[in-house]
Amino acid sequence: MSAYQQRFEELLGALRTALQPGEQFTLGYSAEQSQFVRLNHAKVRQAGLVSQASVQLRLVSDGRQAEQQITLGDDAELDRQRLHAALAQLRQTLPLLALDPYLSLDQSAWHSHSLQEQALPELDDVLALVECEAGDLDLVGIYAAGPVCRGFASSFGAFGWHQANSFNFDWSLFHANGQAVKANYAGQAWSGEAFSARLRQAREQLQHLGRPAITLKPGSYRAYLAPAAMDEIAGMLGWGGFSAQALATGNSPLQRLYNGDARLSPLVSFDEQVTGSLSPAFSDEGSPRRDLRLVAEGQAQQRLVSARSAAEFALAANGADSYEAPCALSLAPGDLPTADILERLGTGLYISNLWYLNYSDLPAARMTGLTRFATFWVENGQIQGPVSTMRFDDSLYNLLGSQLEALTCEREMILSTSTYGQRSTGSSHLPGALVKGLTLTL
Known part of the structure; x- marks a missing residue:
């Protein structure tokens, strides 16, 4: 079990014990740990790591529903306190709401679990390849990579977990005349050969941009x-x-x-x-x-x-x-x-x-x-x-x-x-x- 899933299940357990008779809930979970690199002239201009997680709590009672999003941190006890505070606030809100005529909850106790942990490339290897293949080009782009998690649970016993590694390199090559070729390479299994081939295709198109522009009639x-x-x-x-x-x-x-x-x-x-x-x-x-x-x-x-x-x-x-x-x-x-x-x-x-x-x-x-x-x-x-x-x-x-x-x-x-x-x-x-x-x- 990943650390993300463990934190989600801990919050789920705390929520179940705090539930009152007649109440139902759904709890959605989102998290990521993403490495971002911004490039200009094929050089790294900004790099950083984003680690964030949140839950979406929905409380249902007597034909009414209300929900609140909670940003999570690194302190498990503080996250539980935030969850309980959100639950208390939703309890106060529900009686003020009108009945929801189209409220519909899946009451089946379904289970789903997907863990896609393909190894991501080392950032140094990616940047070295960019420098080798595009060091002489005006490459502007953003590289993002890392695991993304989604979770869901309900008071009816449903539980879903999804965690997948992926990378996404979105870039443009600029010609001296201001024109650009836009390209992208993304997926779960990094291939240096596939990236180089995609970059070479963009380089070839960039050369064509140096020719005189052609204006077409409607x-x-x-x-x-x-x-x-x-x-x-x-x-x-x-x-x-x-x-x-x-x-x-x-x-x-x-x-x-x-x-x-x-x-x-x-x-x-x-x-x-x-x-x-x-x-x-x-x-x-x-x-x-x-x-x-x-x-x-x-x-x-x-x-x-x-x-x-x-x-x-x-x-x-x-x-x-x-x-x-x-x-x-x-x-x-x-x-x-x-x-x-x-x-x-x-x-x-x-x-x-x-x-x-x-x-x-x-x-x-x-x-x-x-x-x-x-x-x-x-x-x-x-x-x-x-x-x-x-x-x-x-x-x-x-x-x-x-x-x-x-x-x-x-x-x-x-x-x-x-x-x-x-x-x-x-x-x-x-x-x-x-x-x-x-x-x-x-």
Whole structure:
């Protein structure tokens, strides 16, 4: 048992003994020990270690619920005192609240335990490799690595523990003209060869940025969207695309898909692939997660249903978090080898990244955003030069529907770089996409 799990179970024991008749609780736990390094000009400019932990206590009684987050420290007795103080405050708060008509608790005594302790690279080895491979480049980025923990327990006997080591290196290479190539290498098993290959690819793209910029007129262009660009599109689908609540209220960008009024390409199959991911096998509401087929060969299948949506819309909960967004979205691969991308593209756009996406027409699943970071114009399978930043505006039913020509065989595992409050456990597993037409508006 890890020290993190031991501390969590000690707090759980203290909470159980303090519970009064008629009260139920859930206790969520989050912790990390993360090494952060910020680099500029491929040199270390800032380094530090973040060690933090907190619990989310929810008290339920007589159809009412209230919750409070507690930051934990290094003193076990002080943490217990804070937990008891929070419990007392929630007891005072509950009678003041209205009945919650959609209060729903998983009362099963499920158990889940996952410990992913793959050895992380020594920081000195990572930095030595960066200096060797990128010492002459203007590399700007952040490296983060270490264990992330999530726990959950309830008064009904449920208990879940998830602890996983991971690393995430997010960087950009800047050209003297101010243009940049953005790249990322993340995962659980560090490979110096894989990192060097990713850096060499970025270096090659950086050389192309030195050519004169090409300005395109608005119109529809053949295009290849790299996995990082696809990740931006997939991230937009997390805004209610598969959410039971959004679909039930008519606020989902995939409303037409789930209503059966539209289809995506038969090449498209989306899954919520919790198994093998960095995300815990239980939700923040305390339900076991399972793998879900969201879209099968272009047709809608399951949706993400939280406990609250299940109660409100008479559905069966399937382990979704309260915000009903995918935690480990996976798009099935296609048959296009990565080595053949430029040849198959022929003449068109090679798009490494997309930026600042939003919905321009949500019911039509129409997205708008900017090309950025190494978007190139390709002719006859050869990169001609960088393309000036352009705005695209197109529907998902085009990009992953009628205009989708192929998906790559190889996929990239992309870990969330979010560190807002704490390191995220979200991820996506995505191929690149070759499309017959992408609409640029200005």
